[in-house]
Amino acid sequence: MIGASDVAVFVALAFVAAYVQTLTGFAFGLLLMGGLALTGLVPLPEAAIVVSLLTLANAVVVLARGWRDIAARPFLLSLAGGLPMVVAGYALLTLLASSSLSMLRLILGLAIIVSSLQLIRRPSPLAQPSGGPAFVFFGGLGGVMGGLFSTAGPPLVFQFYRQPLPHRVIRETLVAIFSLNSLFRLGLVAVHGDWHNHALLWAAAGLPAVLVSTYLARRWPPALSARTLRFAAFGLLLLSGVSLIAPAL
Template sequence: MSIYQALAFMALAGLAAYVQTLTGFAFGLILMGAVGLTSIMPLQDAAVVTSVLTLVNASIMISKGWSEVLKKPLMLVLLSSLPSLVIGYLLIEHLAANGVVFLRILLGGIIIVSSLQLVMPPRREERQASDRSFVGFGVISGLMSGLFSTSGPPLVYHFYRQPLSLVAIRETLVAIFGVNALVRLGVVMADGTFPDPHYWPALFAAVPVMAGTQLARRLPPPISAKYLRFIVFILLCASGASLALPALPAALELIRS
């Protein structure tokens, strides 16, 4: 990784943290989408770095709000997401070794579908969902976390439908993201697949991540939240399509052969 690539990654990470703080999710989507488009590093290594940065971002955001965390939903989601996280991790390792084009299509599709939440926010229900639903969304979230360290979209959709305090929802989600990132890093360490030292400069992106988080709190953009979410939606859709569409011909060729 050259110094220019490291600086570009740091800038993207800072921007992703800024957007995450303003919109409630999209950190991993923006960062992984940008890596997929620029090929700064392999996607599986980028997912590891994203886990580290997610942990940093979560630590900052949760430092003053732990008392607001919803304990029961937290435990339901974590207990159901951790096994599927391991499955997702094994899947990305398999695809990275045997079908990179399918990996790009999968990431692109996840980015596009997940970005719809920005323009189609979930409606709040009158009654809280069942424990089983939290478990189900936890499984999906864990799978996405294992694949690309992007556990946010399914949980954001589910939690924001609940008749609960918005502060409690936000802090609970941040806690889940942080724990999932920590567990994913543990799985990587146990498997001995931590990124090559060549990519370690990307970890310095923790500094712009902290800066982006604080900047979003103190200096939000002078536009409405609705307009901001629409802009992010367009950018995510464009990056998802740019990842998936060029890989489709090669994927079809592999299937035929």
């Protein structure tokens, strides 16, 4: 039975994660996964399902208007490298969840800390678009993280924000990749019979918070510079990662 206080905490975590994501374009899955891991509200395998569902719901809203801006070649190459590695990441999650939860928390904490650095150190832009193998490689790294924690963003964000492409094209392409990774991962969960019935309840509880938070952040963004916002998000992610790593060590 899910208690009212647990739902309130979960809604607050989803709200904050969506707010930061809307302002920075990054970190929804990592913040929500980190918060759920710290509070222990939801086991990590189930939390990854919830993040996949909310990521997919958010993508539907974003791509309803922006799907025309998707960059086809980077999109397809990243998926070609990523989808097979989602399987590998999911297999690793299954192994660690049954044998070493401390190692799982350690990996998540390290991923969050490394990812937080991307918010304060922007990659140098490239003069020419990357070749196909680079998109396949970073897509594969994102696939592993997507399979593990439903957070495929960090490697792909690093790769795409170096490209000489308009911001809207990068944003829509990333959202499309994340959504298909999430959909594929949910398919793996269903095929392997690892579905958790409570995941739908958690996702249903969090969806209104995500939608409201996204609207508020777009309609009335705080009067802070982009640099200040990035450092605030960096601080949240860093504290979350360190808090996960310390007990594991």
